[in-house]
Amino acid sequence: MHARLKPIVKWLALALAAAFSGGTMLTMAAYLYLAPLLPEAETYRYVQLETPLRIYTADGRLIDEIGNRRNPVEFEEIPQVLTNALIATEDVRFYSHPGVDVQSLMRGFYGFLTGQGLGGGSTISMQLSNNLSFDSDNVYLRKFKEIPFALQIQRELTREEILTLYMNTIYFGAGADGIGAAAYVYYGKEASDLTLAEAAMMISLLPCPSTCNPLANPERAISRRETRLKNMLKENMITEAEFNAANSAPVTALRRNRNIEVPAPYVAEMVRQTLYEQFAEGTYSRGFEVTTSIDGDKQLAANRALVSGLERYYDRRHGYRGTNTNYPPESADPRTVWMGHLAPIPTYGNQQPAIVTAIEERSFRALLKNGEEVEVPWDGISWAYAFRSRNEAWPPPSTAADAVQPGDLIRVKQGEEHWELGQVPDIQGALVSVSPSNGQILALVGGYDFRWNQVNRVLTPRPPGSNFKPFVYGAALENGYSPSSIVNDAPFTRGDYRPNNYENNFL
Structure with a gap:
């Protein structure tokens, strides 16, 4: 038996030796092939970590940070x-x-x-x-x-x-x-x-x-x-x-946003587009820091002025357009259902989404998406004349029920003294402030809310509309007209061009 096993052991030993030698050779061949492809130690010991694009005001306050932090x-x-x-x-x-x-x-x-x-x-x-x-x-x-x-x-x-x-x-x-x-x-x-x-x-x-x-x-x-x-x-x-x-420790994680000190998303987008034309995807990872000419305080004032002007001094004057969505309190726990409806709806400008929970004669209560319930008094409702057309809002509300109903999905805003019924303006605007001494842009707002609409109306070509009237009046004054001059408001043409106003009158 021993004599019979001897050749088998011999061939088994030879096979194992061959396998080991072959494996060793394959390993060495693989290493010789891969070694030139591996980076040098210095390239990763001092690796250049990707850092985001950061944009600052002239006085060093953060406007935006674009890219992974x-x-x-x-x-x-x-x-x-x-x-x-x-x-x-x-x-x-x-x-x-x-x-x-x-x-x-x-x-x-x-x-x-x-x-x-x-x-x-x-x-x-x-x-x-x-x-x-x-x-x-x-x-x-x-x-x-x-x-x-x-x-x-x-x-x-x-x-x-x-x-x-x-x-x-x-x-x-x-x-x-x-x-x-x-x-x-x-x-x-x-x-x-x-x-x-x-x-x-x-x-x-x-x-x-x-x-x-x-x-x-x-x-x-x-x-x-x-x-x-x-x-x-x-x-x-x-x-x-x-x-x-x-x-047993509770989960305390919360999403902390970037510490934006001066929100100016339209300015940030202008910077991003300019850099992207030169550096493509490297824009977001090469750690560029851009200091703009934006004056931080003026930019904050411009943000408030445009949003407040569109909401209060234009949109409210044209009446309250109401709501198209109502979630009636049909279940035993409507609050949970309402919170689910509110969760995906973003805040635009000063206008927070809310659902009306209860109505009194001269006030109502509304549920915010953070779970807080707020009261809107009559002073925050009385402006809500019913919208009828672009130039007509009537009648005024006499009770809270004339403006809202339980379950209505609405917008509210925090006023200086109390909460107010609101709505996202049905109009856009833009503002740019330029230094008279050197032409630098000190503040720029391209629309009501960048999250709602990213079109920068400071840069987008648009008909000037009534903004052109001061130039017409200035030219008239230079050419002998006075503030008391009377001009016949009648149609006229210049070749194929016949101007008229939006209301189809003429001057």
């Missing part, structure tokens, strides 16, 4: 609970493997073959290599490149540099690239101030930042946070008491 942090600013949550979840042998964890790769491959969810095999270094490169490669070539690149990264960077670079380049959803921006967007704080519960929540976003975040799906986010905390508890990174406290 990024606030790079140093390793010392990353709290230990955050790196622990990352390592416990993504790469428990981060400090012991050379950049590629063979055990995790084999586990992931086995899970793929058997259809079991055993987790992926990518290490933090492999994920970082994917973040830094290979965006345009197909998925198989990208995975093939990740391994030698991860090995190179781990040889040339310290563990601290790898963690810092990873935290600064990963996307956390809600327009936040990197942990510095994410900490502010979700929690309004510096990354170094994140609590254990908040750190676990941040790490739970990484596989699906847009759909797993606590703003989009709070219940799913809580479940994913618990899994990250359990990972940390399993690795003895936190105690049972710390786990219980963090796991």
Whole structure:
């Protein structure tokens, strides 16, 4: 029997040696092929992180920020609970493997073959290599490149540099690239101030930042946070008491918008279009900072003047157009139904969406989309003469019921002393303020509300209408007419041109 097995063992040993040699040769060939394609260490050690376009007033106040937000942090600013949550979840042998964890790769491959969810095999270094490169490669070539690149990264960077670079380049959803921006967007704080519960929540976003975040799906986010905390508890990174406290912590994440100090969206769009013509998509990532000639105080005054002028001094004078939508209080809990209807409706100008909940003779109550219920007194209703035509509004309301009914979807605005019935103006306007000494634009508003309509009426060619009358009157005064001169209001023609006013009269 021994003699019979000897040739088999011999051929088996030869086959294993051949397989090992072949594998070694293939690995070396792959490395020789991929090595020239891998970036140099200096290109990612000092990687130029994408930063958004920022636009400022002449006195340095932020008008707008366009592009994903990024606030790079140093390793010392990353709290230990955050790196622990990352390592416990993504790469428990981060400090012991050379950049590629063979055990995790084999586990992931086995899970793929058997259809079991055993987790992926990518290490933090492999994920970082994917973040830094290979965006345009197909998925198989990208995975093939990740391994030698991860090995190179781990040889040339310290563990601290790898963690810092990873935290600064990963996307956390809600327009936040990197942990510095994410900490502010979700929690309004510096990354170094994140609590254990908040750190676990941040790490739970990484596989699906847009759909797993606590703003989009709070219940799913809580479940994913618990899994990250359990990972940390399993690795003895936190105690049972710390786990219980963090796991029971409420979700405090809120969407923090950019700290816009002087809203001027039409100005920002003019700047964006100008830069885009020269730099295309680089406009949003190369960190351009543009200082305009806009005077911050004058711009704020211009914003208020145009919105108030269109709402109060023009649109109200033409009457109240009423509502086309009514949600009657048919269910036992109409408030919940009404909140659902209000949720997708935006605020335009000063006009907040609301639904009428109750009516008194000279007042009514309305539900706002934030859940607050406000009272609108008679002083906020009495202006609402019924709209009949462009030039006629009649009759005036005598009771609140003449203007609104329970369930009406309306607009309200916060006045100086009380809430008022409102409506989005059925007209647009524009304002531009120019310095008489040097021609610089000091303030510019291109319409009632940029969210409602993005057409910039300062730039869009339009018939001048009555704006041209001062030039006509000025020319008349220069040519001998006086304020008391009488002109016959009769039709006249110049060739094929016969002018007339909107109302089909003449002068």
